[in-house]
Amino acid sequence: MKPGHDGAVALVDAAAGRLEWSFEPEKDSFPRYEVFNPSQFVFAAEQLGAMPDVFAVSGWGKGSMAANAPIGAGYYGHGNEAVQHHHTTMFGANVNYFSSSHERSHIWCTYGLSPFEQGRPCYVLTWEGALGDFYRVDEKLDVQHVGRVMMTPGNKYAFLYALADPTFTLPKGKLRNEDPGKLMALCAYGKSGEMTPDEREITDFLLKRDSILATLAKDDLRGSKYHNLGLQHPDFTRLAKRYSDEIFNRFYLYAKEHLTNGYPLLIAGGCGLNCDWNTMWRNSGLFEDVFVPPCTNDTGSAIGTAVDAMREFTGRAKLEWTVYSDRAFIDDQPDMPDVVTYPLDLAHVAGFLAENKIVAWTQGRCEMGPRALGNRSILAAPFARAMCDRLNRVKKREEFRPVAPICMEEEMSRHFDWVGPSPHMLYFQKVRNPELAAITHVDRTARVQTVNAQQNPRMHALLEQFRSQTGSGVLCNTSLNFNGTGFINRTSDLYQYCKTTGIDAFVYDDRFCVIRK
Structure with missing residues (x-):
């Protein structure tokens, strides 16, 4: 517990x-x-x-x-x-x-x-709100501390978002758990490169501190040009990208010097949800393999x-x-007078999606961890940029947030610059197919989840049907939840959510339910 x-x-x-x-x-x-x-x-x-x-x-x-x-x-x-x-x-x-x-x-x-056998030595990176450390787990299961790179990297990452956000008014010692994911989205609007003097000054000031929460309040930086500057101001998005790069680079340089045996790298902690950093670790060439669990x-x-x-x-x-290890769906049988219910036919659902309709999809047990991986998902066609905007309105999210794709594993390299599976939506990939506008972020990347017939057979079969009707085995896939809550897991909430957000239909058990407008 x-x-x-x-x-x-x-x-x-x-x-x-x-x-x-x-x-x-x-x-x-x-x-x-x-x-x-x-x-x-x-x-x-x-x-x-x-x-x-x-x-x-x-x-x-x-x-x-x-x-x-x-x-x-x-x-x-x-x-x-x-x-x-x-x-x-x-x-x-x-x-x-x-x-x-x-x-x-x-x-x-x-x-x-x-996935590595017990006894195979591994490096572990734990980076999260408080910890920023490398370890080695040896063949006897002894944990050795290799070294600490930085205290509180996750909190330092979140603090930068709060600094520029005029709506952030929490006192010293408080940050918002949702801000790191938003900063990750904003980094795509910035450009890597050598820092300006202003960027270097604020970056060094924040990163050299052992603690953010205990020693610094946002208003202590009222004199900074970035204080309440606005999240989409180009000076801030450029800083966000370079600040993010600097955090990664400090860990990378430490690893390059001290983690020299090439063991697999296991990533733990909330910073393991940063797809940009995960991809850079994967591409670093320092490790024979990289593993990030979906509940990192x-x-x-x-x-x-x-x-x-x-x-x-x-x-x-x-x-x-299996990632599908959380609770089973509950059918609490609400009254749904304006719903037309059909037996679940995947070709029917695929055709519905191909008409630019949105479907709330529930099947099997919930995913563990924070990412919707095909069992508690909102699905839509991936082609029109307007679909991304509509989904963000449904989700009550900022318009700069991207929508992730779910893709048949065998189609991955056709649509994205990636070879092999990415089943837990933990890496960024460059988008190859220009038709996939709804899932392409401003920097031409996407956070893809791959699905094969063994891992999630029903979702794979739906993607197969969608491919047969549209030519692409890819869909928009964002989490099925009320704003500020965890995944929806019962029929009454599913119905209410679709009614209040304007979602066109929903799937649960073996039913396809279309809401009469």
């Missing part, structure tokens, strides 16, 4: 080496970044057929700062000193209580989910602590898993 924001509860069958499920409190239309709560605890308990042998709690801090009085093993620590366990009773049963640090939860999540941010911490407990008690630290 992971307390704090982006909470989660996961069940691991250690004997089978398998992740059974990972439930995130924000899913089912709870607020984004929700904490692990009593409702979540009861829901998880209902899924259990027996008392667990081990209750594993991710370390955390009791306040808003990572260094506050600890919950369990606390926030920091990578070695054995950051592990604790003892025997206790829960509900009258004898169990083991286990806790290890939040820092270790990131390391063991990405290690446990990575704190949504994977419950899994990571479970893997750490599994390592402690069994000596094994690898899991079989």
